[in-house]
Amino acid sequence: VEGERAAGFELTAAPLLRIAVHVESDDAWRLTFSHIHAITEGWSYHTLLMELLECYRSLRSGQGLPAYEAPAVRYADFIAAEQASLADAGDQTFWQDVVGSHSPFALPASWAAPEEAPREREHVRVPYxxxxxxxxxxxxEARTSLKSVLLAAHLKVLGMLTAEDAFHAGVVYHGRLEAPGADRVLGMHLNTLPFPVMKGARTWRELVEQVYRQETEIWAHRRYPLPAIQRAAGGSGDLLSVLFEYLDFHQVDTDSIDAEATMGAGGNEFGLNVICRAGNVKLSCPNDVIDGEHLDRLGGMYRSVLEAMAADVDGDARGVFLSEAERGLLLDVWAQGGTAVWPGGLVVDRFEAQVAAVPDAVAVVVAADGTRLSYREVDERANRIARHLI
Known part of the structure; x- marks a missing residue:
């Protein structure tokens, strides 16, 4: 794996895919794919894996190569559909509206490892x-899929890390043609897109329904290329820092392929990768984005949100969900006194200072109906009551 990664590829020279076989014993062998992500993706190379295995078995048994029937659609048809989306004014306007009305999600800068720390990649698995x-x-209950529930959990966690009520973060969509045989067409069909989020869902059911509605709205515009969205937004590389992907490669014959023994090395331009597959949420990022301690902390937040969602469909989705370790720290350590230094002065004076500093910031959210009051509105109401009492 290290040797193949070091060898790399020359983008202007074929091949951009290399395949090698390593015999490990009389009963086991390993197949290695080295490829550029621009020409293939997970579904394609798992399909190719099974086709190669079928050919190998047929040749080994003396039957010759199995018959091959080409799909009715080609990769060129997918490219044509992508180009049609690029030329579509409706698709262009849709994504301009998403980026223009939602702030890009940003990971907490303080979670990065110190500059002097060795650079390495961190990984955390959150089982579900x-x-x-x-x-x-x-x-x-929400009339949708497990994928939409996991996406909703992911967006809830991101929502707990940002003060923005409207934000967007990257979600992977596939652009395969909806035609018989299209699942067998090999190539790169994926597109990462900014998924818009509005906070405020009161229950888990409501949150999942909102996410699913947004997914279906995006579906018609999913082939519009991310680079075009980035160029329209000013070409900034900070448009998307987080990628979410749900994987289900059910075509793999797990009786003969030990998928859990897979080794791999690769990367992309996104700071944090959140991959849902085979009962786990896998978090992966370089430590100059999030260090190991904070990635563990983030994993605990995913687990707490998933536990709450699984426990009660109509449970309150508006709270902050911390890991067991952090809840214990809050309840058992800090609640016992600790060494906190409290600011001097009266509470009312500090509130008035906040009114002067950020009058339009949200100060109160009424749990019963979701009403939001700014610092200015709370101050005005308090002054009315004070005058009445005087």
Whole structure:
């Protein structure tokens, strides 16, 4: 793996895909794919893997190569559909509206490792297999899929890390043609797009329904290329810092392929990768984006949100969900006194200072109906009551 990564590719020279076989024993061998992501993706190379294995088995048994029937559609047809989207004014306007009305999500800068720390990639796995029954129940109640529930959980976690009420973050969509045989067409069909989020859902059911509605709205515009969205937004590389992807490569024959023994090395331009697959949410990022300690903390937040979603379809989705470790720190350590230094002066004086500094910032959210009051509005109401009492 290290040797193949070091060898790299010359983008202007074929091949951009290399395949090697390593015999490990009389009973086991390893197949290695080295490729540029621009020409293939997970679904394609898992499909190719099974086609190669079928050919190998047929040749080994003396039957010759199996018959091949080409799909009715080609990769060129996908390219044509992408070009049609690029020329479509409706698709262009849709994505301009998303980027223009939602702030790009940004990971906390303080979570990065110190500059002097060695550069390395951090990984955290958050299991959800034990919660899957409850999560699928939520998907059924919301009339959607497990993927939409996991995406909703992901967006809830991001929402707890930003003060923005309207933000966007990257979600991977596929642009394969909706035609018989299109699932067998090899190539790069993926497109990462800014997924718009509005905070405010009161229950998990409401949150998942909102996410699913947004997914279906995006579907018609999913082939509009991300580079075109970035150019229209000013060409900034900061448009998307987080990628979410749900993987389900069910075409792999797990009786003969040990998919869990896969080794790999690769990367992309996104700071944090959140991949849902096989009962786990995998978080991966370089430590100059998030260090190991904070990535563990983030993983705990995903687990707490998933637990709450699985426990009660109509549970309150507006709270902040911390890991067990952080809840213990709050309740058992800091609540006992600690060494906190409290600011001097009266509470009312500090509130008045906040009114002067950020009068339009949200000060109060009424749990019963979701009403939001700014510092100025709370101050005006308090002054009216004070005058009445005087």
């Amino acid at each position: 297999s034990d919660l899957e029954e409850g999560l699928r129940r939520l998907a059924g």
